[in-house]
Amino acid sequence: MSPRTENQFEAMRMKSRENIISVAMNLFAANGYHTSSIAQIAKSANISKGLIYNYFASKEELLDAIIKTGFAEIDQMLPPVIESENPRATMVSEIETVFQNYQSNFEFWKFYFQIIMQPKIFEIYAQPLKTFLSEQIVKLSDLFKSICVSHPELKARTLAALLDGIGFHMIIDEDYPLDDVKNFIIHNLIQEEQK
Amino acid sequence: MSPRTENQFEAMRMKSRENIISVAMNLFAANGYHTSSIAQIAKSANISKGLIYNYFASKEELLDAIIKTGFAEIDQMLPPVIESENPRATMVSEIETVFQNYQSNFEFWKFYFQIIMQPKIFEIYAQPLKTFLSEQIVKLSDLFKSICVSHPELKARTLAALLDGIGFHMIIDEDYPLDDVKNFIIHNLIQEEQK
Amino acid sequence: MSPRTENQFEAMRMKSRENIISVAMNLFAANGYHTSSIAQIAKSANISKGLIYNYFASKEELLDAIIKTGFAEIDQMLPPVIESENPRATMVSEIETVFQNYQSNFEFWKFYFQIIMQPKIFEIYAQPLKTFLSEQIVKLSDLFKSICVSHPELKARTLAALLDGIGFHMIIDEDYPLDDVKNFIIHNLIQEEQK
Amino acid sequence: MSPRTENQFEAMRMKSRENIISVAMNLFAANGYHTSSIAQIAKSANISKGLIYNYFASKEELLDAIIKTGFAEIDQMLPPVIESENPRATMVSEIETVFQNYQSNFEFWKFYFQIIMQPKIFEIYAQPLKTFLSEQIVKLSDLFKSICVSHPELKARTLAALLDGIGFHMIIDEDYPLDDVKNFIIHNLIQEEQK
């Protein structure tokens, strides 16, 4: 009878938008960006093609939203380093977070590794990606410094590369022993301390 | 003029074929598979669209030929492990080969990381890729075993992941300190020995 | 607050309706019928898309209402011929009225020339337009007859065509010497008389 | 067997291109630009939709080609004024050409009057149109000068407006007495001479 309130509309919009993003991400991850059509996305989401354009001006903008959402989620997953009394424990917890992330957001990471590498997309996101990578390196560097390790930056770089490489392999090999590798790495880290 | 011999024809065909493969590979690397059209390839190769179909039954088959050619080239790049008396030296030399390869064939690796990740291609080559990865792990495992390290397989896995992760980062960041990272890794490997 | 009376409601409805018509007419004039969307009209009018359908059953019906409103306005603009004792003076005054109209309602005529010619509209209004044209011809014919000119109908036709052609040129050329042309025509008309 | 020659291809292209332009112009004239779809044009021309894009990059470019072709045809129809010994005869022949043009190219003129007035299109072609109009006025002015008439430019302007107005009326009224009007105008022109 009475028209919907602003809040009601806002809630509807949020729900629809998130639904589209989620469905599209899964499809892009599974079949690729170019091979997933707007029609397919709409069908998977049980909505009309047109609705997608109520939320995203183009397929490319939808992709952008997915990537942005993904980055935001990663940021949330990797909470700011807690200035703990025990920096080594902090680092271990950091690494565990990454692995947990790999496990719980497998679809996103698959999507991410696949999408980010496509030339046109790479061109657009190379800069933010580089920035993101630098920030991670700095963060890890600082942690290593606080443990008084020699060559903290190189140590940080190898750890970052190692983690990304594991993500990469995990996608190629669905039987990847993620937990074993995680424990091995953490074990090594702790052992070094006691050295 | 005497008619061309069977061999001459065959040679011409091969040359044409290789030319198409080379041109298409460059276009795919620069702009992606889906965003490069047969018309573009034909234009770049200075031939007609129709002629491409004399050599490849479809665009997909052309892609397949490109990938196969690429794999063959990788095989040539990575020389067979020399069974040395000093396994640790062998390993160091292996790692150095990889880094050298990264440096001298940067464009090629960029192309490969980009191409291999595209879903359609990934689907087809996930299996061979997984096999290739396994072989590398086994190879490294064996080397680690011969140095009597504990957890040789996990050690192999982390090293492989580390090397791939570095390749990944090197593509993202054109200022990547490849040499520093290489020396750091090798130095660590040797240090461990003396522990 | 007492409930609004029936009349108040009716007045509100009329005002809303007229507002929509006015906004839509401006948009159609500026950007054309097909290139102006209901969404744009609603936005320009500061109302919702749905509301437009409370007043007009379809976009086409809205157009129809605009045209009808426009015709009514034209009727108001062109005052009925004053049956003067001096038909030639009447004719001169008629012509002067048209030119004055062209000058003071330039935007309106521009809109009308543009709108009337669009096929969809033309189809609907070709008949009324033809009728309107015929009436004008008859009116002018009668005037010419009363001045005892030979071929009054053809004279009327050429005068009508001349006036429309001038309107057309005036729209194309913003520097059109409307006054000079007007004086020239009227001067000729008077001269002929004295012949 | 042997491939087609360059000339053969050129001939095919010419034929196809002209066919598309001709069919599209008729459809645009009959139903309007926006209401005629590429699919309709293709169907009317008995070709595939795709073929149209082999010749025109977009619907708008097709429209452009039609208009340019039309202008070119008009130019051919209105041959450069022959410096005759009898300028009045020249003028009569000019006028006769225009009327003949109206009759034989009715479809184009219908299209032209309808299309040119649409806002977006008008914006694009207002300038060339104005230029074209100016040229015609100058041409007619010169002719009038050579007959030693007073106010040659105004005379030229009224004649041009008259001719365009007649074109306009002819489109509105399919029973327009084109021949009568033509004879009347020419008759008047000759009479003036003898005055």
Added chain:
DNA sequence: GATGAATGAGTATTCATTCAT
């Protein structure tokens, strides 16, 4: 009355592929 989310038929455009010559 009033809102704007949702629909779906329709549109321009692309492009791998075929084929007559």
Added chain:
DNA sequence: CATGAATGAATACTCATTCAT
């Protein structure tokens, strides 16, 4: 062998219109 005109199925996107609230 080689050409490029022609095809047609697929795709992204638009927009008038509906309808639950």
